[in-house]
Amino acid sequence: MTSIQALVLGIIQGITEFLPISSSGHLVLVQKLWHIQGDNLLFIIFVHVGTLLAVFFAFRREITWLVKHPFSWTARMLYVALVPTAILGAVFEELFENVFSSGGTLAAEFIITGVILWWMDSVKNGFKSEDDIRFMDALWIGTLQGIAILPALSRSGLTIAGGMWRGLSKETAARFSFLLSIPAILGATLVKVDDFYESGMKTVNGSLVHWEPLLVGTVVAAAAGYISIRLTLWVLKTSRFRYFAVYTWALAAFILFDQIVTHRWFPPLF
Numbered sequence: 001m002t003s004i005q006a007l008v009l010g011i012i013q014g015i016t017e018f019l020p021i022s023s024s025g026h027l028v029l030v031q032k033l034w035h036i037q038g039d040n041l042l043f044i045i046f047v048h049v050g051t052l053l054a055v056f057f058a059f060r061r062e063i064t065w066l067v068k069h070p071f072s073w074t075a076r077m078l079y080v081a082l083v084p085t086a087i088l089g090a091v092f093e094e095l096f097e098n099v100f101s102s103g104g105t106l107a108a109e110f111i112i113t114g115v116i117l118w119w120m121d122s123v124k125n126g127f128k129s130e131d132d133i134r135f136m137d138a139l140w141i142g143t144l145q146g147i148a149i150l151p152a153l154s155r156s157g158l159t160i161a162g163g164m165w166r167g168l169s170k171e172t173a174a175r176f177s178f179l180l181s182i183p184a185i186l187g188a189t190l191v192k193v194d195d196f197y198e199s200g201m202k203t204v205n206g207s208l209v210h211w212e213p214l215l216v217g218t219v220v221a222a223a224a225g226y227i228s229i230r231l232t233l234w235v236l237k238t239s240r241f242r243y244f245a246v247y248t249w250a251l252a253a254f255i256l257f258d259q260i261v262t263h264r265w266f267p268p269l270f
Contacts (some may be wrong), residue, residue, distance in 0.1 A: 001036060001043060006213030007220055013047040014054060014224025017185075018178065018232050020117055020157030021244050023051075025110060028103045028151050029251065032265040043217055048189040048220040054225025055178055055185075062179060074130040074179075081142030081180055086187070089147030093191075096149045104267040107259065109152030110252035112118065116154075116161050117245035128165040137166040141176065143185055152248075155181065156232065170236045178229060 001009075012030060025227035027044075030036075050051040056063060068076050089096075099105055127139070133162035144162040156177055163173025235241060 001210075001213050003213050003216050005034065005036065006043065006217040009043070009226045010047050010050065010217035010220035013217070014051055014221040014226075015052045015228045017128075017221075017225055018055070018156050018228040019235075019244065020113070020120075020154040020160065020232065020241065021248055022110070022148075022154040022157075024149075025106055025113075025152030025154075025251075028106060031267060032103050040231070043214060045189055045192045046214045046218045047221040048185055048192070051191070051223030051225040052182065052185050053222040054229060055182055056224055057222075058229045059175070059178060062175065063182070066179070073132070074176075077130070077133045077135075077138040078176075078180055078183075080135055080138040081170070081176075082183055084139055084143040085146040085180075085184060085247065089187070089191075090144070092149070099150060103151070103265075104259075105150070106152045106266065107252040107255040107269075109150055110248040110255070113152060113154045113157055114248040114252070117241040117248065118159050120157075120161050120164060120241045121239045123164050126164060126169045126173070128166070128168045129172050133168065133172075134155045137163070137168065139178065140166055145180060149256040155184070160236070170208055171233075174233055174236055210239075 007025060009030060012026045013023050066072065066078075069075060087244045123125050140162045140164045141159050142160040145155055147153060158178060160170075160173045161176040164170060165175055168176065235244070255266055256269065258264055
């Protein structure tokens with residue numbers, strides 16, 4: 001992977017991790033279009049670290065408060081939400097990896113993401129704050145986060161929509177979603193680290209690891225991630241998710257055209 005490719009992929013990872021248009025779906029899409037081959041586990045680990053830095057910085061006050069109050073109601077609801085996420089990730093890990101690597105289901109997942117985004121703009125603002133979140137609310141949001149491991153299902157889109165469905169205010173749903181992303185991204189990163197070492201790539205030297213693309217990807221993912229968080233909060237307030245819905249449907253149409261007609265980048269649909 002070149003530094004230019006790392007720059008573009010880092011920007012895509014940062015922007016799409018928090019905008020409700022699916023970061024993993026975009027990474028798979030770009031890797032297919034550029035025919036990037038080989039094992040990119042280490043790069044994925046680094047850009048995930050970048051997005052973690054972004055959310056840590058954007059919500060530093062909330063995170064500091066949660067660290068000081070680890071048994072507060074909000075913290076407990078975050079713990080509850082993590083349970084179905086962890087279970088789904090562990091049980092269906094192999095299935096998710098196969099779906100991720102093939103890219104054959106991207107179109108369907110982008111279509112579903114678009115439907116959810118279109119729906120979000122039509123929902124009235126709820127009334128629940130963090131103190132009003134209940135166990136079933138947290139379990140529902142955590143379940144949706146687990147399902148969003150599928151590559152083109154947006155994690156932020158599904159979790160924010162899930163919170164809104166359960167009556168959370170838009171601001172509360174977004175905050176809860178972003179805070180919930182921290183252990184989710186951290187867990188995914190640790191899994192990738194384990195996979196990296198299990199693959200036998202333990203020797204770190206100039207011939208195996210090119211540090212420049214990794215560092216470039218990390219830095220731009222962090223910067224783009226912070227901008228993405230702020231943009232998502234603004235879009236949520238102004239009810240403009242339908243623009244992103246149209247965008248995901250356009251991506252789905254492009255992928256379907258390739259799967260049905262050109263067969264250049266994605267597995268044939270039939």
